[in-house]
Each structure stands twice: as structure tokens, then as C-alpha cells.
Amino acid sequence: MKNLIDGRWVDSSNGKVIDDLNPSTGMKIDTFPAATKEDVSTAIDAAESTFWKWNELGSKERGRIIRKAGDLIQAKRKELENLLVSECGKIRPQAQEEVNGVLDQIYYYANFERKITGDLVEGDTHTKKIFQYKVPRGVVVALTPWNFPAAMVARKLAPALMTGNSVVLKPSSDTPLIAEWIVRKFQEAGVPDGVLNMVTGKGSEIGDFIVSHKKVALVTLTGSTKTGQRIIEKSSANMSKLMLELGGKAPFIVWNDADIEKALTTLVWAKFWNAGQSCIAAERLYLHEDIASKFEEKFLAMTKGLKVGDPETSQMGPLINLEAQKSMEEVVSSSEKENLKTLAGGKKPDLKGNFSNGYFFEPTLIGDVPQKSPIFQDEIFGPVLGIHKVNDWEETIKLANDSQFGLASYLFTEDNRRILQANEAIRFGELYVNMPGPESSQGYHTGFRMTGLAGEGSKYGITEYLQIKNVYVDYSKDKLKLGSIPGF
Secondary structure: OOEEEOOEEEOOOOOOEEEEEOOOOOOEEEEEEOOOHHHHHHHHHHHHHHHHHHHHOOHHHHHHHHHHHHHHHHHOHHHHHHHHHHHHOOOHHHHHHHHHHHHHHHHHHHOOOOOOOOEEEEOOOOOEEEEEEEEEOOEEEEEOOOOOOOHHHHHHHHHHHHOOOEEEEEOOOOOHHHHHHHHHHHHHHOOOOOOEEEOOOOHHHHHHHHHHOOOEEEEEEEOOHHHHHHHHHHHHHHOOEEEEEOOOOEEEEEOOOOOHHHHHHHHHHHHHHHHHOOOOOEEEEEEEHHHHHHHHHHHHHHHHHOOEOOOOOOOEOOOOOHHHHHHHHHHHHHHHHOOOEEEEOOOOOOOOHHHHHOOOOOOEEEEOOOOOOHHHHOOOOOOEEEEEEEOOHHHHHHHHHOOOOOOEEEEEOOOHHHHHHHHHHOOOOEEEEOOOOOOOOOOOEEOOHHHEEOEEOHHHHHHOOEEEEEEEEEOOOOOOOHHHOOOO
16 A cells, blocks of 8 residues: 555665464565655645645535545445454444444535534624634644544544545554555545555654644544643644544443343443443443343353454454453453452463464453443443442442543433433533443544543534634724724
8 A cells, every 4th residue: 555645656765564364364465655745745745735726616516526435435435344353353233334424424524515604793883894704724634543443534634634634634543555555545536646645653652743744724533532632742842733532431320220131232332342342331330239130141141242353253253452452451450459359250262273373352341340440431442341240320420420531421211300310410521321332423523521622423513624814894884093093
């Protein structure tokens, strides 16, 4: 694969490449360019020089191009599904689901072609008006993750381009092929040369440089809180606009009047979807004591029954890399040092053939986890779930809110009063009541506390890529005298 810089697909300027591995087997799929700072600068320069031309094209034409990109993806969607399976380790149904999400995002934002509006505000006299326009910010740097590498590329490219910005995309080094495939479809759809650029490489080598570049107007990241904090630091000299979706630690509350079967099915999804590698994954299970024993027994059986292995035939695929696999081993080892009981899983499964070298980990349950345990305080980002029993409603809300993160949360109860109370009391950007996720394109995906800044999705998300410009106009024919100006 190659980088896209100013309309040309090129190698890195120093010729260096990085191996791209299949997480199911640990085997090399391809190599990708290790972009240099010089490559990044060239890409940003291209984006800046083409920004106004793209903006002046008009929103209707931009919408047509973005919609065409969606059509091209739809026509070859099987190729993208296959990449999600091989490069990311998605099980086949989840790869298909993610491609559906890609298309939904693209078509949703393309339909904003005539929906970006401003205001006309009355001035201090009848001849004075204030025009408030929403204008694009300029060069957008989009940093996308490996866990949903197609959906997140679409969720950043579509609104950024729709609003007239130019883009430099830097995808995760674990999933560059998926990003390249999507970017090629936008290019084929007619995005002009230089408007959309892509550079690949290690964040440790080019990350600081790309987010601190003086020509960058906005940085959007989906990633870790640690990375987000570094971006805040490095971009501060330019006062760049930041959109940061960072860590999550979702509480999953099951009250004693809940629909148990619905809660069980949802929890299997919320914890083991994408092998637990999701910012909205259930990470803390709060079970009411009255139903805890029955629920735990059933969920334990469901967990042990999940098939882990080949993404084409299993219910849970691999973790993204060896580092992630070792991280899960450390989580379980740490819990054992706390004398916590592993109820299910806790190790790498015994798989045969090429899959024996894959980065798999068993679905894992840990019982009776104290609230202050690292398992309930630190983001796990894998298929490990801790259980905590509760019986007092107000105390449970306090426990749920006891987290540095604040993205997603889940509640299962049939009591409408509790639901309304939870709407106000649970301090998370998203609350899923008696249902699974994920978030919808028309929902505003945002979080509180250390989960980050701003948000994506909906009419609110698209306005993050815009800024308001005020134009004051006086159309009277009155002569202006110095003494009539306030202050003189």
C-alpha cells in the first residue's frame, strides 16, 4: 500500500515500511509506508492549498461526491468486509455490520448538503444587521483507531469534507489497509487532488508533529485518554480545535425488576462485541442481589459457550495485537493477586493450526470485584468483565458515576421512575436503557470527564467542523461622524 499526498499514491520519502499483521494468525499481510515529517508537511501543505477550492465548490456538489463514495463502497462492500476480517480480526457478521455503519455515516452526512444554516440577527437599529455564517475551519487532521477502522474513518471523513474542510488522515498502524481502501473510494468519487490526504506510520514518530503543525485548524481523534492528553499539550501552541473521543468504563446495571433474558443477551453483546475492544463496552456489571445468583449462573453458561477462534466461524475473534493479549493476561494476574475469583476464561484458548499464533483471549468473568479495584477503575479494553452486587438504588448510581471516564452506560429496569431518575443522575454521555448499542449516526456521541472533548454524530457533531463568522452590516445612507461612534 501507499500514502496519498496531493493526489498521488506514493511511498514514504525515506522508503521505510512497516509490517501489517493479521491478528488471527500473527502472519504478515502486507507492508505500509513509515511516513516522515517531510511527508506529513507535504500532505498538510496540499490540504491547505486546496481548501478554498473545495469550499467554493458548494455543499450540493460536495454532497454528490460524498454520496458517490458511498455508492462505490456499496458496490465493492465484500472487499471491505474481507479486509475487516483479515486485518482487524472481525468475525464475519461484525465485519458486515461495520460496513453497514460506514454506509450509514456517509449517506447521513451527504444529506446535510442543504442543511447547514446560519442566522440573521437584528442590529441596534433597523438598518443594521448581523449575518452569522457557519464556515469550515480549514485543514482537519483525523486520527482513527484500529477497533472500528472503517466506521471511524467514515465518521470523520464524511462530515469534515461535507462542511468544506480539507483532510489529512492518519489511521492506526494496526489497520492501514482498511483506511487506504476507503480513501481510494473517496478519491474515485471525485474528491479533488490535495483535498484528502493519507499518511501512515507510527504515532510515536509522526504523531506530535502532525498535531502541532501550525497549518492544522482541527484535530479529531478516537483513541486513548493518554494520547488525547498529549494532543492537548502539543496542539496548544496553535489553539487548534480539538474533538477527542477517549476512554470508556461503562457501568451495566441490572435491577431486580429487569427483563433478565433481554439483559443477558445485551450483556453478551456489550461485553464481547469486537472481543471487548470498544469504548462503549460494558466494563462494570452491577447486579441487584435479588437476581444476582440466577443472572450470574445464566451469564456464566453463555460466556463459556461462546466460540473463540476463526473469525469466519466463531462468535469472538482475536485481540488486535500481542500487546493487547498480554494486557488481558496482566489484568487477570492482577485480579488473582487481589484474591478475586476467575469464574470463566482467564487465559489464551488452545487453538490449532495458524490460529495458535493469533492474539486470542477467552471471554473472562471475575466475581465480587470491589469498587476500588483496578478492574473497576481502569479501562480494560478486552473481554474481561468484573461483577459487583448491589441492593441500594442511590448507592448504585454513585458507584456507576465513580469513574474518571463518562462515555456509555447501561440500565435494565422496568420501573419508569428509576429510568427517569437515571436520565438525570447517571453522568455519562450515553445511556442505553433496556437495549444494546451502538450509537446511531443521528445521535451525538460524546462523553463526560476524561472521556474527552466535543463529540461526533448528529447535527451537533457536524457543527464541530464549522465555526461561526459574524458580519456586521449597516445599509443606511446616514453620514458617519466621529462624535456619533460610541466612545468618541
